Amino acid sequence: MKIPFVDLSRQLKDIFPEIEEKWHEIVHNSRFVGSKYVKEFEDKFANYLDVKHCIAVNSGTSALYLSLMALGVGRGDEVILPVNTFIATAEAVSLLGAKPVFVDIDKKTYNIDVKKIEKAITDKTKVIIPVHLYGQCSNMDEILEIAEKYNLYIVEDACQAHGAEYKGKKAGSLGDLAAFSFYPGKNLGAFGEGGAVVTNCDELAEKIRMLRNHGSKVKYYHEMIGGNFRMDEIQGAVLSTKLKxxxxxxxxxxxxxxxxxxxxxxxxxxxxxxxxxxxxxxxxxxxxxxxxxxxxxxxxxxxxxxxxxxxxxxxxxxxxxxxxxxxxxxxxxxxxxxxxxxxxxxxxxxxxxxxxxxxxxxxxxxx
Ligand SMILES: Cc1ncc(COP(=O)(O)O)c(C=O)c1O
The missing domain is CATH 3.90.1150.10 (Aspartate Aminotransferase, domain 1)
Incomplete structure (x- = not known):
C-alpha cells in the first residue's frame, strides 16, 4: 500500500467544475488582477471568521510581513514568538530589521508556553506572535492579558489554523491582526501561493491594503512605500470556491x-x-x-x-x-x-x- 502524506487530488470532485467555470470567465475577460473574485473571497473569508476586514495577499509570509510593517515594527524593536514554528514567522520580523525573541513551547500542545512569555519581554518588545501550530489555537486568554499589561500588539500566525476555534471564536479573530497562508496543502489551499491578513481595525486594514499595492489607493499616486503583495484572480476564484x-x-x-x-x-x-x-x-x-x-x-x-x-x-x-x-x-x-x-x-x-x-x-x- 502507498499512503501519501497529503493527497489534494481527492478533493477535486468537490470543487473543480465550479473552479473551471470561474477560470473560463477570468481568462476570457482577461481580468487577472484586482477584480471580483479576490474581493468576493475577502468578503466571504471575513464573514466566515467574523472579522471586519480581510486583505488577500500573495503568501502567508507576506501576510506576516505586512502585519508587522503596518504596526511600524522596525530596527530596534523586538517581537516575541515560539521557537518551534515555520521559519516564516521569524523571517517577517528579521526582514523588517527587528529582532525575533524566541520562547520555549508547551510540552503538551507544542504551542508557545505562556508561562515563559513575560520573562522575554523588554522595553523594546512591540508585538507577540502566537502561532496556532498544527491547527490548534494558542492559549489566547493568557496572551491577551499579557499584551494588555505590557501594551503590546498581537499578530496571530494562523497559517495552519483555518477554521480552528478557541472558546468558540475562530483563529484569526482573537488578536489585533492575523496572518493566513493558502499554500496548496493548507486546510484552505490555493492552486499556487496565497495569503491573507485579517483584522477588526479599520485603520490597520486600510494601511495594509495600501502597502499591498505599492502604497497607493489611486493608481500612480503613492502615499507610502509598499510593494506588490497582491493575490491574483485565479487564486481568489479557487479560494472562494473551496471556502464552502x-x-x-x-x-x-x-x-x-x-x-x-x-x-x-x-x-x-x-x-x-x-x-x-x-x-x-x-x-x-x-x-x-x-x-x-x-x-x-x-x-x-x-x-x-x-x-x-x-x-x-x-x-x-x-x-x-x-x-x-x-x-x-x-x-x-x-x-x-x-x-x-x-x-x-x-x-x-x-x-x-x-x-x-x-x-x-x-x-x-x-x-
Ligand atoms: C506557521 C506558518 N507561518 C507562516 C507560513 C508561511 O506561509 P507561506 O508559505 O504561504 O508564505 C507557514 C506556511 O507554511 C506556516 O506554516
Missing part, C-alpha cells in the same frame, strides 16, 4: 484524527487537544522514541511522513548570528527529536489509517 467546503473538510480531518488517536494512544504520544479548543489537524503530530528509525520503517512500507520541524529556530544556521546556545529551549529541542507527522488530509480513508497504525505499531515494537 472548509468546515466539512476540517470535520473529516477531526474524524481521521479520532481514529488515529484510538488506534495509537497506547503506542505513542498522540496529539493533545485542549478541551475548549477546536483543533483542525492541519498536521497530525505524534511523539515517539527512535523517531528517525520509525520514519524510515514507515517509508519502507510506502507511508510518507513529515517532521514539523526538525530544528528549532535558534539552532537554524540562518539564526546563528543571535548566538543562542543549544539547551536554551529544552522542551522544543527534545520535542524536535521525537515528533513525526503522519499522513493527514480530508479524504484519507479508514483503511489507510489502519494500515499506518499497524505499521507504526510494528515499528515501535521492533524498536
Amino acid at each position: 467546503f472548509l468546515d466539512t473538510w476540517n470535520n473529516m480531518r477531526r474524524k481521521a484524527a479520532k481514529i488515529y488517536n484510538e488506534l495509537l494512544e497506547d503506542v505513542v504520544i498522540t496529539p493533545y487537544e485542549v478541551p475548549y479548543n477546536k483543533h483542525v489537524y492541519h498536521l497530525y503530530v505524534i511523539r515517539v522514541d527512535n523517531r528517525d528509525k520509525i520514519k524510515e520503517y514507515l517509508q519502507k512500507h510506502g507511508i510518507e511522513t513529515g517532521i514539523h520541524y526538525p530544528i528549532p529556530l535558534h539552532l537554524q544556521s540562518a539564526y546563528k548570528f543571535l548566538n543562542i546556545p543549544k539547551g536554551s529551549f529544552p522542551v522544543a529541542e527534545k520535542v524536535a527529536d521525537e515528533i513525526l507527522s503522519l499522513p493527514m488530509f480530508p479524504y484519507i480513508i479508514e483503511e489507510e489509517i489502519l494500515y499506518v497504525a499497524e505499521r507504526l505499531k510494528e515499528g515501535v515494537k521492533n524498536g
Whole structure:
C-alpha cells in the first residue's frame, strides 16, 4: 500500500467544475488582477471568521510581513514568538530589521508556553506572535492579558489554523491582526501561493491594503512605500470556491484524527487537544522514541511522513548570528527529536489509517 502524506487530488470532485467555470470567465475577460473574485473571497473569508476586514495577499509570509510593517515594527524593536514554528514567522520580523525573541513551547500542545512569555519581554518588545501550530489555537486568554499589561500588539500566525476555534471564536479573530497562508496543502489551499491578513481595525486594514499595492489607493499616486503583495484572480476564484467546503473538510480531518488517536494512544504520544479548543489537524503530530528509525520503517512500507520541524529556530544556521546556545529551549529541542507527522488530509480513508497504525505499531515494537 502507498499512503501519501497529503493527497489534494481527492478533493477535486468537490470543487473543480465550479473552479473551471470561474477560470473560463477570468481568462476570457482577461481580468487577472484586482477584480471580483479576490474581493468576493475577502468578503466571504471575513464573514466566515467574523472579522471586519480581510486583505488577500500573495503568501502567508507576506501576510506576516505586512502585519508587522503596518504596526511600524522596525530596527530596534523586538517581537516575541515560539521557537518551534515555520521559519516564516521569524523571517517577517528579521526582514523588517527587528529582532525575533524566541520562547520555549508547551510540552503538551507544542504551542508557545505562556508561562515563559513575560520573562522575554523588554522595553523594546512591540508585538507577540502566537502561532496556532498544527491547527490548534494558542492559549489566547493568557496572551491577551499579557499584551494588555505590557501594551503590546498581537499578530496571530494562523497559517495552519483555518477554521480552528478557541472558546468558540475562530483563529484569526482573537488578536489585533492575523496572518493566513493558502499554500496548496493548507486546510484552505490555493492552486499556487496565497495569503491573507485579517483584522477588526479599520485603520490597520486600510494601511495594509495600501502597502499591498505599492502604497497607493489611486493608481500612480503613492502615499507610502509598499510593494506588490497582491493575490491574483485565479487564486481568489479557487479560494472562494473551496471556502464552502472548509468546515466539512476540517470535520473529516477531526474524524481521521479520532481514529488515529484510538488506534495509537497506547503506542505513542498522540496529539493533545485542549478541551475548549477546536483543533483542525492541519498536521497530525505524534511523539515517539527512535523517531528517525520509525520514519524510515514507515517509508519502507510506502507511508510518507513529515517532521514539523526538525530544528528549532535558534539552532537554524540562518539564526546563528543571535548566538543562542543549544539547551536554551529544552522542551522544543527534545520535542524536535521525537515528533513525526503522519499522513493527514480530508479524504484519507479508514483503511489507510489502519494500515499506518499497524505499521507504526510494528515499528515501535521492533524498536
Ligand atoms: C506557521 C506558518 N507561518 C507562516 C507560513 C508561511 O506561509 P507561506 O508559505 O504561504 O508564505 C507557514 C506556511 O507554511 C506556516 O506554516
